[in-house]
Amino acid sequence: MDKVLLNDMDRVEMGEEYLRIGALPPAIQRMKEIQAIMAHPFLYDHLGASELIESIEKTENGYLIYTQNYSISVEVVYISEGRKIGPVEFRLEFSEPVSRN
Numbered sequence: 001m002d003k004v005l006l007n008d009m010d011r012v013e014m015g016e017e018y019l020r021i022g023a024l025p026p027a028i029q030r031m032k033e034i035q036a037i038m039a040h041p042f043l044y045d046h047l048g049a050s051e052l053i054e055s056i057e058k059t060e061n062g063y064l065i066y067t068q069n070y071s072i073s074v075e076v077v078y079i080s081e082g083r084k085i086g087p088v089e090f091r092l093e094f095s096e097p098v099s100r101n
Helices: 008-014 026-039 041-047
Strands: 053-058 062-067 070-078 090-094
Touching: 026 053, 026 062, 026 090, 041 070, 041 090
Parallel strands: none
Antiparallel strands: 053 062, 062 070, 070 090
């Protein structure tokens, strides 16, 4: 049975688990990350408008983006602010495109 937090003593007993309460569900957080990647100017600046994205794979530290001719690694760096309700803030670090040919 899930524990319902009622007071500060419950928070102390839960320890680090409490810090995750209030964050978005993983699927919603992942969607926000992918939206941020797709909207980031790095992709257009380094690939141009004619390079089509074929797939995006989740990795341990972020995502791999595959286009017709290139692959790009994107690391998602989470910015910890302790107890926060809503999406977990993050920044994106892109690698240079690597030719797939």
